[in-house]
Amino acid sequence: MRLAWRSGRPLYTERVRKRVAILGITGSIGQQAREIVEAHPGLELVAAASGSRPVDGIAPLTQVGGDLTDLLEAAAPDVVLNAVVGFAGLPATLWALEHGVDLALANKESLVAAGELALAARRRGGGRLLPVDSEHSAVFQCLEGRAADTVAGVVLTASGGPFRGRTRAELADVSPEEALAHPTWRMGPKITVDSATLANKGLELIEAHFLFGVPYERIEVVIHPTSVVHAVVRFRDGALFAHLGHPDMRVPISYALTYPERAATPAPSLELAGLTLAFEAPDLEAFPLLALARWAGEAGGTAPCAFNAANEEAVAAFLAGRLPFVGIADVVERVVTEADVTPARDLDELVEADARARRMAENALAVAA
Ligand code: MG
Numbered sequence: 001m002r003l004a005w006r007s008g009r010p011l012y013t014e015r016v017r018k019r020v021a022i023l024g025i026t027g028s029i030g031q032q033a034r035e036i037v038e039a040h041p042g043l044e045l046v047a048a049a050s051g052s053r054p055v056d057g058i059a060p061l062t063q064v065g066g067d068l069t070d071l072l073e074a075a076a077p078d079v080v081l082n083a084v085v086g087f088a089g090l091p092a093t094l095w096a097l098e099h100g101v102d103l104a105l106a107n108k109e110s111l112v113a114a115g116e117l118a119l120a121a122r123r124r125g126g127g128r129l130l131p132v133d134s135e136h137s138a139v140f141q142c143l144e145g146r147a148a149d150t151v152a153g154v155v156l157t158a159s160g161g162p163f164r165g166r167t168r169a170e171l172a173d174v175s176p177e178e179a180l181a182h183p184t185w186r187m188g189p190k191i192t193v194d195s196a197t198l199a200n201k202g203l204e205l206i207e208a209h210f211l212f213g214v215p216y217e218r219i220e221v222v223i224h225p226t227s228v229v230h231a232v233v234r235f236r237d238g239a240l241f242a243h244l245g246h247p248d249m250r251v252p253i254s255y256a257l258t259y260p261e262r263a264a265t266p267a268p269s270l271e272l273a274g275l276t277l278a279f280e281a282p283d284l285e286a287f288p289l290l291a292l293a294r295w296a297g298e299a300g301g302t303a304p305c306a307f308n309a310a311n312e313e314a315v316a317a318f319l320a321g322r323l324p325f326v327g328i329a330d331v332v333e334r335v336v337t338e339a340d341v342t343p344a345r346d347l348d349e350l351v352e353a354d355a356r357a358r359r360m361a362e363n364a365l366a367v368a369a
Contacts, residue, residue, distance in 0.1 A: 016261040020073050024083030028188050029106045031247035033081050036254045046269035047075035054119035069095045082107045097127035104256035105133035107202050113305035115210030130256040154214050155232035157224040158185045161196035168286045174325045184227040184247045190323030193315045202293020206304045216298050222279045288329045297334050302353035303341045309354045310335035313361035331364045
C-alpha cells in the first residue's frame with residue numbers, strides 16, 4: 001500500500017486533534033517532531049522549550065531552560081513531547097503523568113533514573129506513557145491489546161554501532177570522530193557515543209523494564225546491524241511479533257503524537273524482496289556497559305541513576321579528548337560498583353544520588369588521566 005502523500009504533503013483522513021508541547025524542540029527529536037506537527041492539520045503546537053538555544057516565536061508560549069512545569073500549566077497541552085536531554089527532563093515527565101496528560105517520552109532519564117517515581121505519578125494521575133524511542137515504540141505497538149500473562153519476553157535490537165565486531169583491544173584508540181559515525185541512525189552526539197559503547201541499549205533495557213513491567217531476565221538484547229527490526233515480543237505460545245521499518249525516527253515520533261490514530265508519515269514503506277535479516281549475540285567483553293546497565297537495573301533504587309550519571313560524565317570526557325573510548329566503561333564500572341544503592345523515594349534523593357555519582361566519576365577521571 002502506498003502512503004497518501006502528494007506534492008510532499010500528506011493527505012490525512014484521521015480525526016486526531018491535539019494541542020502539543022514540544023520540550024527540547026531544537027534537538028534532533030524536537031525538530032523532527034516540529035515537522036510532524038506542522039504537516040498535520042490536527043496537531044497544534046502550543047508550547048516549545050529548549051535548554052539553551054533561542055525559541056522565540058516558534059510557539060505561542062516558549063521558554064529557554066529552567067523548570068518547564070509553569071509553561072506546561074499555562075499551555076494546557078493534550079500531549080507533551082519530552083525530548084529534554086538529561087535530568088532536566090524529569091519535572092516535565094512527572095507533571096504530565098500526574099496531570100493525566102499524554103506523555104510522548106524521549107527523555108531517557110525519566111525512566112532510567114526515576115522509573116519508580118514516574119510509575120507512581122502515572123498511577124496517581126493516569127497520564128499515558130507513549131514511548132518515542134524506536135525500540136520501545138516497537139515493543140509498545142507489538143504489545144497493544146495483548147494480555148500481560150501471554151508475554152514471554154521482550155527483545156531489543158541494537159545496531160551494534162560503528163565498532164561492532166571489534167575486540168576490546170581494537171577499541172583502545174578509537175577517536176570521537178569515529179564513534180560519532182553511526183551506521184544507521186541519525187542522532188545527537190551523546191546518544192551516538194552511547195550507541196557505540198552499547199550504553200544506550202543498557203539504558204533502553206532499564207527503560208523497557210519500567211515501561212512494560214517485564215522482569216530483567218525476560219528482556220534480551222540482540223545485535224541486528226541494519227536496524228530494520230526495531231524490537232520483537234515473544235508470546236507464550238511460541239509466536240514472535242516483530243516491528244519492522246526503515247530506521248526513521250519520524251515513525252515513532254508521529255505514532256506517539258497521533259496515538260491511537262497512526263497518521264501517515266513521509267517515511268517510505270520497507271521493500272521486502274531481497275531483504276535478509278541478521279542477528280547475533282552482543283559481545284559483552286568488548287562492550288561491558290550493556291552488562292553494567294543490566295546489573296544496575298537489577299540492583300534497582302538509585303543504581304540506574306548512578307549508572308546514567310557516571311556514563312554522562314565519562315562520555316563528555318571522551319568527547320573532550322580527556323578519556324579513551326574503553327575508559328568510559330571503566331569509569332562507569334567504578335562508580336556503579338562503589339556507589340551506595342538506596343531506594344529512590346523522591347526527586348531530591350535522585351538529584352543527590354546523581355550529583356554523588358558525578359563526583360565519583362570526576363574522581364575516577366582524575367585517576368584515569
Ligand atoms: Mg533507541
